Amino acid sequence: MRDDDPRLPSSPGFWRSPLRGPWFTSVLGLVLLVGITVLFVTGLVSYAAYNPDLSPVNDQTPDKGVLGFYLFAWPTDPYWLYRLTQGLHVTLGIALIPVLLAKLWSVVPKLFALPPARSLAHALERISLLLLVGGALFEFTTGVLNVQLDYLFPGSFYPLHFYGAWVFFAAFVAHAVLKTPAALRTVRERRTPGEPRSPEGEPGLVSPRPDAPTVSRRGALRFVGGASLLLFVTTAGQSIGGALRRTALLAPHGGPDPGGGPNGFQINKTAVYAGIDPVETGQEAWRLVVTGRTGTVRLGRADLLRLPLHSSALPIACVEGWSTADQWWRGVRLRDLAALVGYETDPPDVFVESLQRRGAFRRAALRANQVADPRSLLALYVNGEDLSPDHGYPARVIVPAAPGVLNTKWVARLTFGDL
Template identity: 45%
Template sequence: MKLLPTFSGRLHDARTATMIGRWLGAAIAVCFVTGVLSHYLQHPPDWLENVLPSRPYWGYRVTQGLHVASGIAAIPLLLAKLWTVYPRLFVWPPLKSLRHALERLSVAVLVAAALFQLFTGLLNTIQWYPWPFSFVPVHFAVAWLLAGAVVLHVAVKYPEIKAHWSSRAAGTLELPAADGPDRRSLLTGVAAAVGAVTLTTVGQSFTPLKRFDLLAPRHPDHGPQGLPVNRTAAAAGLAGVSTVHWRLTVVGDRSYALTLDELAALAQHTVTLPIACVEGWSKSARWTGVRVRDLVRSAGGRPDSTVRVVSLEKRGTYRVMEMGADYTEDPLTLLALRLNGQVLSLDHGFPARIIAPNRPGVLQTKWVTRMEII
């Protein structure tokens, strides 16, 4: 008497699993590398702070866009991969040896880490956090766990992967020719699913495709002054900001303070830079304001100075931000007063905000009130 079901479908074979697995592996590799870059740009250790480059100015827009796009593309690939291999959950006996037990444990870690990373990452794009832990450090730690699990899995399965990697290699194993059309249909369907979710979400960062941006949580043109907003002034507790008593204080060897009118009377520069957010959306805009390096030098700062920027916000993870010397000295880095030719709206950081090249949106501090030369 059989206690477990028998799976005879030939599309659950190693050849199909390998073909989908190499697509999934490529997506996870891109997602991992760009995710690590994103993490260290957002949270640079002290030794890295003055090493991070401000150019190319579009760098973070591209890497973070790839991070989110590859993560979303990996979801249908992971589900397809699990479909091809799930019959192995029902092998009997479940544990044949110590090696087999360790292999199954490593696969369990791999699957759990992959599901956790992809689905929590997807929820992060809509800024929904239905869990009690802090997303960023946990997501970063599990990324390394997933990377290690993938490497271990590939090492253990390498002989089987090699045998089924190419059609020529697979042909030596005498796979039934009748499976070819069904396998091609399955792979075409998986590719179509990946293409559909990519096409309907990538427009939030790759603006030439914004007209197809149907499933992404952000549209690059929707928001005050034609630019999306993640954190509004009301959410930051700054709905009633007034410039009557506002001052920009620059602390250095020659500290000084400026009113908004005095700041606006300084030499103004206009640059075109993208806002690129960790949730995956990005949009270029024209920003006008005072170069940060001019403000720093007026306070006695040197070209290698690091600057700490403080927001009017009373709380929040990013209310205080630091910029390394490469950002501070870059002529594209502004304390911006205007957006697309208009005075900054309150939601975009009025009276003044930071805009810098190759920088995550969370570090483009809004509602700036203080700059300290370190």
């Protein structure tokens, strides 16, 4: 068969849809230009929130790696910061799926175009397109799987998604630099009466003998936009909370708050899943080990209750995009525990270890600014009652603006100082 045989995907005649064209592709591309840029930025700040430059516990990148140049001490104000940035990252990423699929569908004839490379420049462009398409599918697929199935990639999702994002975004930027001027010109010319329009006969994109149209290109865009809006509506409630949580049908933890009473709010890991032995968390057996400059102290729950107790109203915001409303926590300030082991002023970083036996983030590291914040607690109560086993009894960390996995549950040891 010849390359111009309409039975071959490499032939322009194989692709018969009348919807494909520069204007349709340009509109989708401009939407993705804005949306993917926001996704990349919010993804980077999420990675910074995990403090990968503090300890190898939270990230396995040696010395941060060359891609860690942007890292900074994640702030504790505003206290809802991570709830906003990660909720935006996940909700926008899911809402953009129809736009991405429509964009890929609109340019699929070019992926089969022959010859594969007409020149060196054309070969480089085709390679960048492979990285672009492959990277987009990888990032969106792994992101959605992690959101929907929680710890599907324990210990590996974060570096996979992180490095994949850099490869994808590098190809995305190169493609945007080449194509954005033409896309803006195409959209502008279609909207401005009296000006010449971009040709609709671009080789490899517009069919030379299209089928009869059943919907206009604007109608197709409305369909794509409607699909994105539907995904947005059925996802956003997980991070907005309140009554809107019931609308988050396609999001994890998107239904009504589980259970009832003071401990009736979202969790990722139950005590059973984490392998918590109730004997170890009992009043007689459990001791918190606190280590620092002046040595080690061991505190039972009764000892902690004799220390000054403080309260903080803080949400839990998870990397999967869901978050709780503000909960009322009460416990001992982390900076007061640091003072017990020699850090009366300027508390340092702290390394937190849990009784958890299974699952990711059994250990975590918090920055000095997080320890020093007066709202950062080793919480013993929530909403006026003891923590439930699933919420970390006998004690858990709660820190403003920190990702949920750094609010370690079932705390067994705190090590202040050099990690």
